[in-house]
Amino acid sequence: MSDKMEKINRFACKELKEEDVYCFSVILCDNEIDRDNEKFSVEALKKLAELYIGKTGIFNHDPKGENQTARIYDAEVVSDKSRKTADGEDYTYLKASAYMVRTASNEDLIREIEGGIKKEVSVGCAVSRHSCSVCGADRLNGGCAHKKGRVYAGKKCYHILSDPTDAYEWSFVAVPAQRGAGVIKKFGEAEEKYCAASSGIFDELCDDLRRDILRLSFLEGDSIPVEITKAAILRMEPEELLRLKRALALKTPKAEPSEIEKAVSKQKDEADGNRSFRI
Numbered sequence: 001m002s003d004k005m006e007k008i009n010r011f012a013c014k015e016l017k018e019e020d021v022y023c024f025s026v027i028l029c030d031n032e033i034d035r036d037n038e039k040f041s042v043e044a045l046k047k048l049a050e051l052y053i054g055k056t057g058i059f060n061h062d063p064k065g066e067n068q069t070a071r072i073y074d075a076e077v078v079s080d081k082s083r084k085t086a087d088g089e090d091y092t093y094l095k096a097s098a099y100m101v102r103t104a105s106n107e108d109l110i111r112e113i114e115g116g117i118k119k120e121v122s123v124g125c126a127v128s129r130h131s132c133s134v135c136g137a138d139r140l141n142g143g144c145a146h147k148k149g150r151v152y153a154g155k156k157c158y159h160i161l162s163d164p165t166d167a168y169e170w171s172f173v174a175v176p177a178q179r180g181a182g183v184i185k186k187f188g189e190a191e192e193k194y195c196a197a198s199s200g201i202f203d204e205l206c207d208d209l210r211r212d213i214l215r216l217s218f219l220e221g222d223s224i225p226v227e228i229t230k231a232a233i234l235r236m237e238p239e240e241l242l243r244l245k246r247a248l249a250l251k252t253p254k255a256e257p258s259e260i261e262k263a264v265s266k267q268k269d270e271a272d273g274n275r276s277f278r279i
Contacts, residue, residue, distance in 0.1 A: 007073040008099050011054060021099045022110050027181050028052065028075075028170055029123050030093035032085045034178040037148040037158040038130075039085070042077070044162045045094045048125060049075040051167035052096055060237070061124055061171045069109065070098040072170070087133070087158075096170070121181050124168040131160040174238055209241045210234070216248035 001009075004023070009015055029048070033039045040048070057070035074097040083091035100106055112118040130139035134157045137144040146157045210233045217229055233241060 004073075004097075011071055011073065016101065020101060022102050022106075023097060023099045024070075024113055026096050026098060026121055026170070028094045028096050028121065029178050029181055030085075030091065031089055032091065032178065033087065033156075033158050037156075038161055039087075039158060040094075041160050041162040042079075042089070042092050044127060044164050045077045045092060047164045048094055048123075048167055049077050049096075051125070051164060052094070052123075052170070055167050056169055057098055057121075058169050058171050060173055061122065061169070063169070069106065069172075070100045072096045072098050118172050120173055121170055122173045122178070123170050123181070125164055126166040126168070127161045128163040128165050129161070131162065133158045133160060206238055206241065209238075209245060213241065213245050213248060216245065 002018070005016065005018060008021060008023075029040055029045065031040055031042055031045060052072050052075050055072050056068045057072070058064075058067040059069065060067075076095055077092060078095050079090050079092040081090045085091055100110070102110070109118060128140065131137070132139060132144050132146050134146045134152050134155055135144050137146075139159055146152060148157055148159060150157050210230075213233055214226065214229060217224070217226070233244070236244070
């Protein structure tokens with residue numbers, strides 16, 4: 001039995017063979033500053049590599065049992081000295097190896113992973129320290145007056161996540177907080193390359209949708225302070241943004257659809273009559 005199958009069979013009640021499983025690699029998280037102006041320390045990544053062994057993969061951080069789709073059987077921390085993060089560190093990421101048992105019900109999912117459709121992932125974990133990049137204060141224990149995303153004396157404020165205490169799960173999501181998190185595609189036997197989406201264009205479309213929501217909120221005379229609305233929509237998934245804008249647009253009939261709504265509508269029209277797949 002191969003080393004890979006020995007690791008996989010630690011989690012199986014019945015011994016599995018190579019032909020029984022589908023395996024793939026995924027970047028769970030890294031030390032780059034993410035969309036939430038947070039980053040993992042390298043030491044945190046090393047601890048998470050231990051904590052994520054055996055953890056299940058689900059969808060959209062929904063902990064229902066029926067959402068379980070894969071399990072991690074191995075993990076390692078990889079450093080790329082040829083690439084630097086925004087704050088000048090060697091780019092370092094947590095690479096995990098996951099497996100699924102091949103069944104009739106997950107054939108479509110396997111094809112979507114291989115085709116690059118199911119790709120982006122996000123982690124669910126707990127850390128005991130959030131350090132401010134400007135002053136080093138622990139935001140979980142007293143904190144400081146610095147705000148994430150703002151620049152102080154030429155230095156951007158972000159939080160460094162360290163001292164992980166638990167790893168709950170990892171999820172396939174539409175838009176991960178960490179831009180580099182996702183399934184890795186293999187080319188040949190040795191070379192590996194991350195299947196990058198056109199995330200820049202997608203981010204622009206989501207930003208356009210957020211601007212529409214703020215405009216509609218203003219036109220409607222929403223009593224919620226604009227700062228609270230901004231903070232809320234920055235944390236929303238694309239589908240949530242679409243639903244919120246549509247709800248506001250019902251009260252403002254003349255509002256024009258955003259570019260992302262046009263793109264989604266066009267995609268639905270083109271796919272009309274085809275079998276959809278959604279988890």
